[in-house]
Structure formats: structure tokens, C-alpha cells
Amino acid sequence: MSRKNRNADEMFDRRMFIAAGVGGVVWATLAARFFQLQFLDAERYQGLxxxxxxxxxxxxxxxxxxxxxxxxxxxxQRQAGRISVIPEQMSDPEAVLNRISSLIDLPDARRIRLIEEIRNARRRNSAFLPVIVAQELTFEEFSRMQVHAVEMEGVDVQMASTRSYPRGRDFGHVLGYVARASGExxxxxxxGLAPEDARTYQEMFRHPDMRTGRQGMERFAxxxxxxxxxxxxxxxxxxxxxxxxxEQDPKQAAIPGKDLYITxxxxxQRVAIxxxxxxxxxxxxxxxxxxxxxxxxxxPAFDPNGFVNGISGADYALLRDDPRAPLYPRAHGGVYPPxxxxxxxxxxxxxxAGVIKPEERIRCPGHYRFGNRTWHCWKxxxxxxxxxxxxxxxxxxVYFYEIARRSGVEKIAEVSRKFGFGQSWVLGMTGARGGLVPDPEWKQKARGEPWFEGETLNFGIGQGQLGTTPLQLALMTARIAATGAPIRPRxxxxxxxxxxxxxxDAPLDREIMERMKAGMYGVTSEGGGTAYRSxxxxxxxPRLAGKTGTAQVRRITAAERATGVVRGGDAIARELRDxxxxxxxAPADNPKYAISVIVEHGEGGSRTAAPVARDILAAAIRMESGRTPEYARRASTAPEPEAGEPA
Amino acid sequence: MSRDGFTGFTRGEARVRTATSSLQFAGLGPLGQLARLPWGVILVISAMALTGAAMLFSTAWDPVNQMPSPHEADLWRNHLIRFAIAFTVMIVLALTPLKVWAALAFPAYLATLVLLVLVDQFGTMRGGAERWLSVGGMLVQPSEFAKLAVTMALARYYQTALNSTNYVPGFQVHLGALAIILLPAGLVFKQPDLGTTLALVSSGCLVIFFAGLSMRIILPVIALGIAAVPAAYLFVLEPYQRERVDTFIAGLTGTATNGLGESYQIEQAKIAIGAGGLSGRGYLQGIQSQQDYVPEQHTDFVLTVIAEEFGFIGAIALLSAFAFLLVWSFLVAMRCRSWFGRLASCGAAATVAFFAIFNISMVIGLLPVVGMPLPFISYGGTALLTVMACFGLILSAHLHRDEKLNIRGLF
Incomplete structure (x- = not known):
């Protein structure tokens, strides 16, 4: 065949066969590659x-x-309905949130913040993590949301485990509260954790159900x-x-936290409040x-339930700025002159110190002169x-001005510390304070001034710089009531x-403690006692034995002294009252319960604080609050391990 | 005479046909034409498109709620609707006589050129490339139509050159054909759309090959082409394209870094395919491709879903379906009496073949990643319409195989 004038039909047939051949090779190559991937290497890829x-x-x-x-x-832990959304599954977050707010109560401000949060999650590449829209749904809200959730993209309605405090503000100051873990x-x-443990913690606390103790017992334990x-x-x-x-590996299961019993x-507590x-x-x-x-x-106290899901700035400000200070833990963190x-x-x-004998009499004319100043007796x-x-x-x-002066500040301070003043007890809480036992050394350091003996007289009647907490006062009373036996507060x-x-457990003389108890019995049970009626x-x-006290909030003015009329009651503003x-x-003859009570601005210990203390003690005796606790019974009745297998 | 109902060919039929067979259905009108269509071939095409819809349904499947996830549920429905439209177009095109096709070839080619220039001027940017033209709210991709238009124009061009002599045309004739290819290819490359450019040039060159360009030119050009690859890599490719080639080479030499970057996509595709094993995980069980591990699993990487869910058996079935369609198309070309019909079906078949080969090779890691859909199966309206139109052309060449077009001159 000449090179020119070749027959095109024949050429076309030949070229078709060439193409078919090349095509066949390509087909075989592709098939071989599939064979390699899906047959020879299948196991490796399945593993991958x-x-x-x-x-x-x-x-x-x-x-x-x-x-x-x-x-x-x-x-x-309580199961509560919760709505969350997964940003990656939402094409129109705004529409979804509008729909949700038509079904449940969702404040506008919260909705706008959520839209922002969802957008941020998408930008931060964490769009698969749920964003919580609402929790603590009512039953109606929960069922309404469940019905309609399928119509909305990326919306999840489920029961979630949340912390709950069934007794609300009764235990706000004791238990504290939990919250989402902050960076802090x-x-x-x-x-102090190993890096990988620290990473596990960080991952765990990112989980929306995780909380950490922020205050009180929740934090301590x-x-x-x-x-x-x-x-x-x-x-x-x-x-x-x-x-x-x-299928789960049981070794990898989460281990639930332990239950904590408090005394x-x-x-x-309820009766007392x-x-x-x-x-x-x-x-x-x-x-x-x-x-x-x-x-x-x-x-007053706060309700820890309000903190679990994050308290709003406005709600927190209300608590913080309340003049009655509900956030202030008075019992263990409030410092008062005793x-x-x-x-x-x-x-x-x-x-x-041996500076006085119990029967030695000191005459009280209603005032006490020392140096060029006069100190007054309340009567x-x-x-x-x-x-x-x-x-x-x-x-x-007057009696106590005299014996305080005779004992000297150092001795009173020493005995104060033996009773536990100036020292703080955590007892698993946060916010405990130790108060202050003043002495010359402290004054020199804090004020740069020497101690004036006149201050010893104020110290002698529990006023002045002395600062104590109700917890310390209760412990003091307990030690006296136990006639000096050691007390291990818990x-x-x-x-x-x-x-x-x-x-x-600082040694206290038994005989002296008996005298103190007799004195306290006199207060409540003998004619002339300051709390005779209580x-x-x-x-x-059973009777109780006690001691009244008044903590001065302001100085009594010279004018009042001159006229002999100390204004009180309705005549002065409430926040200035003592x-x-x-x-x-109690019981006085066989002490079991010790109590301290402070009623702020209650004015008279016998008039307002004593009846409160009496009723709480009566309730404790009636309800046998001190009987064997459940946890002790539980510990003693734990099943004994079998001695040996039967043969 | 027994007629094979599946392919439409009579057993042992020669290319030169008796007049009777073409007259057999003459005068029966459009219905008779419909009856003459090779329904077996159309069945295979439909089965592949339905497989595509089934795969889209699977990628949308939410195994937790046991229903398609709402934001992906539209994909498979859209695919079915588009297939229905494209199917109608294909049948209409199939019934269009070859002489009409031939008459429309150059106008269609010119129109495509105009559209490509328009895209260049007013096109919509998407994913860093100007490929789309907004027509009444719909986005169309003129580069897709270019594939069919170039094929038609080439076939029409060679019809004039070959029909008069039936001798193999000379070199200067082929140079004209080359110009027909390179003009639109250049515009498409500028968008940039490497995949379509490759498909245009490859299928166009294949038509030149079938039109008889001397092997003495073809072989050196292939050799030169291979030699020019490094130069093209350095001076022609965009940085992102170069990156893909790098990734591909790294994958072949085993230095690929698992994880992020360009290699992630191809690595995940290989894992999905390999994990399918011999018989696959089963329909709706393709977790790897379902749960977004393989990017673009609806479009260019839809093959991974088939390979993961139906395994090696599914992959071979898919390869065989393509092979069947292509072999049948070649047979149509060989039986066609007109050069227009022959070269047009060759070019149309080559377009579909290159789509398939490039797509499959890319997904299984034999070629660098180029944007190229899997014919009939990938999600994407324009591409589906293009391949269906290609088969409309081949079906027309089949129906009108005995027409001997007597066109002289170019217009």
C-alpha cells in the first residue's frame, strides 16, 4: 500500500483495534489496582x-x-431535660433558635448570645461540640421540645445529669456549689499533675455535664x-x-464519685434557720x-442551685450588693466581738493565774476608775x-475589769488561745476565719503602738479588738460543758x-470548768441571772445553762452616759444596734449539745439570742440530733469477708 | 433475521448493510424510531444513574436515626430529577438525524466559544476558579458543553475532508483539527479548569488519531509530550495544581504524610476503597465515605462509596459497565457509514471514557487529583447532561448508521 492514498476505511478499522487494545490495558490496570487495594491490602485498610x-x-x-x-x-445528681445544638449540623442557626424560642421561654438576650456562640464554635473548628441552649426544662417544655426536635436541624433534646441541692439555701454556706470549670x-x-493526666482533666471538664466544686464542701471534697x-x-x-x-471495655468505665456524709x-439545721x-x-x-x-x-443565705448552670451577672450583683449580705458565711467566717x-x-x-479566789468579793458601784478614765458597768x-x-x-x-487587770493581757490571750480563739477550723468549708486575739506583740506589729492597760479592761468584757466567730464560741462552750475534756471538731x-x-485539747482545769458551768447554770436558772427566763x-x-452577750456595734456616746439614757430600740437605726x-x-446536768447564737442587731443577748438558742437546743434534744449517724452504722454493718471457703 | 435486543445489532452483521434493514422501520415515524433504540444500552445507562442516586442516598444516610439526614436528603432527589431531564434530552438527541447534528456542529462550536469568552469576562467565581455562568438564576458550566461541541466540530470538519476521497487526509488537514481543539481548550485552561482541559485535549486528539494522523507524527509527539511534563509542571501549572502532583508523587513513592493537606483526601479515599474488601460493607454501611472522612464524596469521589459498600465486586461491575458502553460505542462507530457519525461517536465515547478513566485513576491514586466527575454517577447537573448528550449523539449515530451524508465544503 502506498503511503499516500491509503484507504481511510481500513485505516479506521486498524485504529479502532489499537484503541480497543489500549483501552483493554487501561481497564486491566484499573482492575488490578482495585484488586490490590481491596484484596491484597484490604486488611491493612480495614485497620486504618x-x-x-x-x-x-x-x-x-x-x-x-x-x-x-x-x-x-x-x-x-438529678436528671433534667436539656436542649443543646450541634453547630456543625445547623445551616441556619438563627431560624432554629427562633423556632425554639417559640416553644420554650428563651430570653432575647440569651438567644442573641447563643447565635454568637454558635458562629464562634464554627470558626473555632469545635462545631461538633454541643452548645447548651436551655436546661432545667419543665416537663411540658421537655415534651413539647421532644415532639418538635425532629423538625429542627442539629437540635438535641435529652435528659442530662445536673447537680441539685434539694435543701436550697439551708446549706448554701456549708456545701458551697459546683460550676463549670473555669480556666482558673x-x-x-x-x-502538680503529670502532663497527660492534666490533659485528661481538661478534656473531662470540657464535657457539658462536668462540674467542679467552686466553694464550700463541694470544693473541699x-x-x-x-x-x-x-x-x-x-x-x-x-x-x-x-x-x-x-461494645465497652469494663476496665475503661467511669468510676462514680464517692458519697460524702456530713455530721x-x-x-x-432547718429548725434553727x-x-x-x-x-x-x-x-x-x-x-x-x-x-x-x-x-x-x-x-440570710444564698441558694446554691442558682450557681450550678452559671449565675447571671445581674443575679450575682443582687446577691453581692444585698445589704444583708447573703453571701457572707457568718457562722465560720463572721468575726464579732464576743x-x-x-x-x-x-x-x-x-x-x-491565781489572782483571785472564787469567793473573793469585788464591789461594783456601777463604774470602774482606772488611770484618769472611768469604765462603766452595764448596770x-x-x-x-x-x-x-x-x-x-x-x-x-466591774468584776471583770478588775480580774482582767489583775490577770494581765498576756494571760487572758493565752487562755483565749487554749479555748481555740484566734484559730480557724476548715471543717471542709471555705471562707473560715480565725478572728483575732489581741496582745501587746500584735498591737506593736499591727499598729506600731504599745498596749495600753485600759485595753485590757475592754478585753476583759469581750470588747475591743477581740474578734471571734460563732463557731469558735460554740467550741468554747463545748469545752466548758465537757468540763475541759478534749474536743475534736468535725x-x-x-x-x-x-x-x-x-x-x-489544751489542758483546762476540771475544777475551774465546773465553776464556769455552775456560773452558766446560774445565768439561766437562778434568780438574778441575766437569762433567767430562758x-x-x-x-x-432538762434545763440549759448559758451566757448572754452583747457585741457593741458603736460606742456609747458621752452625752448618753451623762443623761443616763442609752438610746436603743426604735430610737436608732437598725444597722447601728448591738x-x-x-x-x-444542754441538758445542764448531763451536757450533750453546745450552741452559740448571734442575732445581728438583736440588741440584748437575753431578749433575742437566748430564746433562739433555747428552742434550737430543745429541738436537738427532742429529735436526738446526736444519735448514731447512718454512716457509722453503715461502716459497722459492712459484710465481713468470708473466713474460708467451705471444703 | 434475529436481532439482538440488547445491543441493537444483528448477530454477524457486517458494516456494509443491506438496504432492507434500514428500510425495515422506515415510515413507522417517531414511534418506530423509538422501537429501534438499543434499550439494553439505555438500561445500563439508567442503572448507572440510579446507582448514583442510591450512592447519594447512602452518603446522606444517618445511621443513628435510621433516616437520611435532612440537610443532605435533597441530593439524591435532585440527581434523579436531573437524570430524568437528561434522559429526555438524550432520547430527543438520539432521534435527531445525523444530518441535523452535522448542520448544527459549527454553530454549536461557535456558540460555545462565545460562552467561554463570556465566562472569562463575566463568570462567577467559585472555589478560586471562574467556571460558572449565571443564566436566569441557574449556574451553567460552558466548559462542559465544550466537550460535545468540540467533538461535533471535529467530526464535521473531517466529514468534508474524508467523505470526498475516502483517503487518509494529509498533515495540514490535521493541523486545522488541532486548531479546533486548542481554541476552546485554551479558554478552559485559563479559568482554570485542568480536568476539563485534559478531557478536551485528550478526546480531541483521539479523534485526530482515528482520523488517521500518521503514526510517524503521533509517536514522536507522545515522546515529546512525556518529555515536556516536567516543563509543564514548572511553568504552566498553578501552585495548587503543582501541590496535587507533588502529593501524588509522594503517594506513589510512599513518602506521603498521613493526615492533613492535599494527601488527606486521597489517603482517605484509599482507606475507604480498601476497607470495602472483596464484597464490601453492604449498602448504607459505608461509614468511611458516609461520615465525611472522604471529602467530595458526593461528586468526584462518589466511587469510594461504591467501592466501600460493594467492595471489589462492585468496582469490577462498575468497570465492566463502562467497558460495555464503550465497546458498544466503538461498534457503533465501526458500523457507521458516514465519517461524521464514525468520528462523532468515537469522540463522544472518548469524552465519556476519559471522564471515567481520569476519575477512577484519580480516586484510586493512579493519577494526581484533577476535578473530574464519574460519568452518570457523580452529583452535578451539567456533567450529567454532558455525558447523556454524548450518548444521545452515539445513539443517533447508531439509529442513522446507514445515512451517508453527502456534504461538500465546510458550510
Whole structure:
């Protein structure tokens, strides 16, 4: 065939065959490649695929409960309806949120903030993590949302575990509260951890169900309550969003947190709070036999439930700026001058120093001259000749000016510290304060001035720089009531132990303590006692022994002294009135419960604080608040391990 | 005479046909024409398009709620609707006589050139490339129509050159054909759209090959082309295209870095395919491709869904379906009496073949990633319409295989 004029038909046929041949080779190459990928290397790729989509995700542990001494729940996990959205699944977040707000109550401000949050999540590449829209749904809201959730993109309506405080503000100051972990919390919680543990913590606390103790017992017992996170095997999509669960490895399961028992009797706590009838104040009840704190009341208080899901700035401001200071933990963090309730300490100091004999009488003309100044007794006409018993019973200030001067500031300060003043007890709470026991050394350091002896006289009647907490006063009373036996104060019944909390075991003379008890009995049960009317518990038998006190909020003016009329009651503004104090124990003949009560601006210890203390003590006796706690019974009835297998 | 109902060919039929067979259905009108269509071939095409819809349904499947996830549920429905439209277009085109096709070839080619220039001037940017033209709210891709238009124009061009002599045309004739290819190819490359450019040039050159360009020129040009690859890599390719080639080479030499970057896509595709194994995970079970591990699993990487869910068996079935359609198209070309019909069906078949080959090779890691859909199956209206129109042309060449077009001159 010549090169020119070739027949085109033949050429075309030939070229078709060439093309078919090349096509066949290409087909075979592709098929061979599929064979290689799907047959020869299939196992390797199946492994890679599994590594791809099987992920170990964080399984948050269930937080342990907090229970009172009889097993009543004070903080527990509750299932509540929650709406969350997954930003990556939403094409129009605004429309979805508008729809949700037509079904449930969703404030405009919150909705706008959520839209912003969803947009940010998309930008930050964390769009697969749920954003919580609303929680604590009512039953109606929950069922309405469940019906309509399918119509909305990326909306998830489920039951979630949240912290709840069934007794609300009764335990705000004791338990504190939990909250989502902030950066600061994470820093605190991960300090000293190995890097990989720290990463696990950070991942765990990102989980929307996770909370950490921010205040109070919740914070103190965080490690005890939290438990250990586990890992769940799930199939996840490419964005890391879990799709469904695979078979779980039991070794990888989350370990729930342990339950924490506290020594408080929640019912006694309730009675005590009610008894304040809305007045501000504090009360602490201690079991004299074992140091268990049975009630720890600070009122007004806050409701910790409001903090669990993050408190709004406005709500927090309301609490913070409330003039009655509901955030202030008065019982263990409130520092007050103890007033006359301190007189047993001064008397003990004087007897220990041997500067006075119990029966020695000191005459009270209603005032006391020292240097060129005059100190007054609360009873203007004077008490006459007073021995120690009468001086405590009638709370004679002149007597105590004299014995304080004789004992000297150093001795009173030393005995104060033996009773536990100036020292703080954590007892598993936050915000505890130690108050102040003044002495020359302190004054030199703090004020740069020497101690004036006149200050010793003020110290002698529990005024001046002396600062004490209601908890300390209750402990003082407990030690007196126990006739000097050691007291180991505690509020954690079954939980982590705080090694830092001291045992009150400084030696106190038994005979002196008996005298103090007799004096306190006189206060409530002998004619002339400052709280004579409050001695009967109303239980047809047992009586209480106590001591009144008044903490000065302002100085009594010279003009008032001159006229002899100290203004009080309605004549002066409420916030300037004195605080009323009362410390007591009961039953008087066989002490079991010690109490301290402060009623802020209550004016007279005998008039306002003593009846409160009496009713709380009566309730404690009636309800047997100090009986064997459940956790002790539980520990002793734990099944014994089998001695041996039967042959 | 027994007629094979599947392919439409009579067994042992020669290319030179008796007049009777073409007259057999003459006078029966459009209905008779419909009856003459090779329904077996159309069935395979439809099956592939339905497979595409089924795969889109699978990628939208939410295994947790046991229903398609709402924001992806439209894809498979859209695909079905588009297929229905494209199917109608294909049948209408199939019934269009070859002489009409031939008459429309150059006007269509010129119109496409105008559209491509318009895209260049007023096109819509998307994903860093100007490929789309907004027509009454719809986005169309003129570069897709260019594939069919170039094929028609080439076939029409060679019809004049070959029909008069039936001798293999000389070199200068082929140079004209080359110009027909390069004019639109250049415009498409400028968009930039490397995949379509490659498809245009490849299928166009294949038509030149079938038109008889001397092997003495073809072989050196292929050699030169291979030699020019490094130069093209350095001076012609955009940085992102170069990156893809780098990734591809790294993948071949085993130095690919697992994880992010360009290699992620191809790595995940290989994992999805390989994990399918011999018989696949089963329909709706393709977690790798369902759960977004493979990007673009609706469009260019839809093959991974088939390979993961139906395994090696599914992959071979797919390859065989393509092979069947292409072999049948070649047979149509060989049986056609007009050069226009022959070269047009060759070019149309080559267009579909290059789509398929490039797409499959890219997904299984034999070629660098170029944007190229899998014919009939990938989600994408314009591409579906293009391949269906290509088959409309081939079907027309089949129906009108005995027409001997007597066109002289170019117009």
C-alpha cells in the first residue's frame, strides 16, 4: 500500500483495534489496582478505617452525693431535660433558635448570645461540640421540645445529669456549689499533675455535664466526690462527633464519685434557720461528746442551685450588693466581738493565774476608775459586792475589769488561745476565719503602738479588738460543758479528712470548768441571772445553762452616759444596734449539745439570742440530733469477708 | 433475521448493510424510531444513574436515626430529577438525524466559544476558579458543553475532508483539527479548569488519531509530550495544581504524610476503597465515605462509596459497565457509514471514557487529583447532561448508521 492514498476505511478499522487494545490495558490496570487495594491490602485498610472512626471519648463520672448524718440528700445528681445544638449540623442557626424560642421561654438576650456562640464554635473548628441552649426544662417544655426536635436541624433534646441541692439555701454556706470549670479552676485542679493526666482533666471538664466544686464542701471534697472519668468506644464521624456506641471495655468505665456524709442534722439545721424568723445571724450546734457539728447556720443565705448552670451577672450583683449580705458565711467566717460570752474565758484566766479566789468579793458601784478614765458597768446603779459565781450570773462588768487587770493581757490571750480563739477550723468549708486575739506583740506589729492597760479592761468584757466567730464560741462552750475534756471538731462524717484542723485539747482545769458551768447554770436558772427566763427547755425536765452577750456595734456616746439614757430600740437605726449573743449547753446536768447564737442587731443577748438558742437546743434534744449517724452504722454493718471457703 | 435486543445489532452483521434493514422501520415515524433504540444500552445507562442516586442516598444516610439526614436528603432527589431531564434530552438527541447534528456542529462550536469568552469576562467565581455562568438564576458550566461541541466540530470538519476521497487526509488537514481543539481548550485552561482541559485535549486528539494522523507524527509527539511534563509542571501549572502532583508523587513513592493537606483526601479515599474488601460493607454501611472522612464524596469521589459498600465486586461491575458502553460505542462507530457519525461517536465515547478513566485513576491514586466527575454517577447537573448528550449523539449515530451524508465544503 502506498503511503499516500491509503484507504481511510481500513485505516479506521486498524485504529479502532489499537484503541480497543489500549483501552483493554487501561481497564486491566484499573482492575488490578482495585484488586490490590481491596484484596491484597484490604486488611491493612480495614485497620486504618477502624483507627479512623473508632474513637475513645470521655465518659464523665457521676458526682457523688452529699448526705446529712442520717442519709438525707443535701446535694445529689438529678436528671433534667436539656436542649443543646450541634453547630456543625445547623445551616441556619438563627431560624432554629427562633423556632425554639417559640416553644420554650428563651430570653432575647440569651438567644442573641447563643447565635454568637454558635458562629464562634464554627470558626473555632469545635462545631461538633454541643452548645447548651436551655436546661432545667419543665416537663411540658421537655415534651413539647421532644415532639418538635425532629423538625429542627442539629437540635438535641435529652435528659442530662445536673447537680441539685434539694435543701436550697439551708446549706448554701456549708456545701458551697459546683460550676463549670473555669480556666482558673483548671489551673488549680491540674497543678502538680503529670502532663497527660492534666490533659485528661481538661478534656473531662470540657464535657457539658462536668462540674467542679467552686466553694464550700463541694470544693473541699472535690477529689472524693468527683470520681474517675472513663472512656467509651464510639464510632465518630470525620469531625469527631460521636455517632453510636460500640461494645465497652469494663476496665475503661467511669468510676462514680464517692458519697460524702456530713455530721449535720438537716432537720435541726432547718429548725434553727426557721427560728431566726428572717433575722440576720448565725448559730452553731456541736455535739459535746464527739465534736460533731450538728447545725451550722448563717442567715440570710444564698441558694446554691442558682450557681450550678452559671449565675447571671445581674443575679450575682443582687446577691453581692444585698445589704444583708447573703453571701457572707457568718457562722465560720463572721468575726464579732464576743461581748460577755467571753467572761468565762477571763474568769478561767484569773483562776489559772491565781489572782483571785472564787469567793473573793469585788464591789461594783456601777463604774470602774482606772488611770484618769472611768469604765462603766452595764448596770448603772451597780451590782454591789460580787463573787465569781454572781459576777458570771449577773454579768458584772466591774468584776471583770478588775480580774482582767489583775490577770494581765498576756494571760487572758493565752487562755483565749487554749479555748481555740484566734484559730480557724476548715471543717471542709471555705471562707473560715480565725478572728483575732489581741496582745501587746500584735498591737506593736499591727499598729506600731504599745498596749495600753485600759485595753485590757475592754478585753476583759469581750470588747475591743477581740474578734471571734460563732463557731469558735460554740467550741468554747463545748469545752466548758465537757468540763475541759478534749474536743475534736468535725463536720465531715465520712469523707476526706482535713489534717490541718486542730483538736482542742489544751489542758483546762476540771475544777475551774465546773465553776464556769455552775456560773452558766446560774445565768439561766437562778434568780438574778441575766437569762433567767430562758433556762427551761420546755421539755418538762432538762434545763440549759448559758451566757448572754452583747457585741457593741458603736460606742456609747458621752452625752448618753451623762443623761443616763442609752438610746436603743426604735430610737436608732437598725444597722447601728448591738448584736445579741448567747452561748449555751444542754441538758445542764448531763451536757450533750453546745450552741452559740448571734442575732445581728438583736440588741440584748437575753431578749433575742437566748430564746433562739433555747428552742434550737430543745429541738436537738427532742429529735436526738446526736444519735448514731447512718454512716457509722453503715461502716459497722459492712459484710465481713468470708473466713474460708467451705471444703 | 434475529436481532439482538440488547445491543441493537444483528448477530454477524457486517458494516456494509443491506438496504432492507434500514428500510425495515422506515415510515413507522417517531414511534418506530423509538422501537429501534438499543434499550439494553439505555438500561445500563439508567442503572448507572440510579446507582448514583442510591450512592447519594447512602452518603446522606444517618445511621443513628435510621433516616437520611435532612440537610443532605435533597441530593439524591435532585440527581434523579436531573437524570430524568437528561434522559429526555438524550432520547430527543438520539432521534435527531445525523444530518441535523452535522448542520448544527459549527454553530454549536461557535456558540460555545462565545460562552467561554463570556465566562472569562463575566463568570462567577467559585472555589478560586471562574467556571460558572449565571443564566436566569441557574449556574451553567460552558466548559462542559465544550466537550460535545468540540467533538461535533471535529467530526464535521473531517466529514468534508474524508467523505470526498475516502483517503487518509494529509498533515495540514490535521493541523486545522488541532486548531479546533486548542481554541476552546485554551479558554478552559485559563479559568482554570485542568480536568476539563485534559478531557478536551485528550478526546480531541483521539479523534485526530482515528482520523488517521500518521503514526510517524503521533509517536514522536507522545515522546515529546512525556518529555515536556516536567516543563509543564514548572511553568504552566498553578501552585495548587503543582501541590496535587507533588502529593501524588509522594503517594506513589510512599513518602506521603498521613493526615492533613492535599494527601488527606486521597489517603482517605484509599482507606475507604480498601476497607470495602472483596464484597464490601453492604449498602448504607459505608461509614468511611458516609461520615465525611472522604471529602467530595458526593461528586468526584462518589466511587469510594461504591467501592466501600460493594467492595471489589462492585468496582469490577462498575468497570465492566463502562467497558460495555464503550465497546458498544466503538461498534457503533465501526458500523457507521458516514465519517461524521464514525468520528462523532468515537469522540463522544472518548469524552465519556476519559471522564471515567481520569476519575477512577484519580480516586484510586493512579493519577494526581484533577476535578473530574464519574460519568452518570457523580452529583452535578451539567456533567450529567454532558455525558447523556454524548450518548444521545452515539445513539443517533447508531439509529442513522446507514445515512451517508453527502456534504461538500465546510458550510
Amino acid at each position: 478505617a477502624e483507627a479512623n472512626h473508632v474513637k475513645l471519648v470521655m465518659a464523665p463520672p457521676e458526682r457523688g452525693q452529699i448526705l446529712d448524718r442520717f442519709g438525707r440528700p443535701l446535694a445529689s 479552676d483548671l489551673d488549680r485542679l491540674t497543678t 472535690e477529689d472524693w466526690l468527683r470520681g474517675r472519668p472513663g472512656r467509651r468506644r464510639v464510632v465518630a464521624n470525620a469531625h469527631g462527633r460521636p455517632l453510636w456506641e460500640l 449535720i442534722d438537716a432537720e435541726l 426557721d427560728r431566726f424568723e428572717g433575722e440576720s445571724g448565725a448559730a452553731v450546734v456541736i455535739d459535746i461528746e464527739n465534736g460533731d457539728v450538728l447545725a451550722m447556720v448563717s442567715t 461581748g460577755s460570752t467571753f467572761k468565762m474565758v477571763v474568769a478561767t484566766a484569773a483562776l489559772e 448603772r446603779p451597780g451590782h454591789g459586792a460580787m463573787n465569781m459565781h454572781d459576777a458570771i450570773k449577773q454579768s458584772c462588768d 463536720m465531715i462524717g465520712l469523707g476526706p479528712v482535713d489534717e490541718d484542723d486542730a483538736v482542742l 433556762g427551761d427547755l420546755g421539755l418538762g425536765g 448584736h445579741a449573743l448567747f452561748v449555751a449547753y
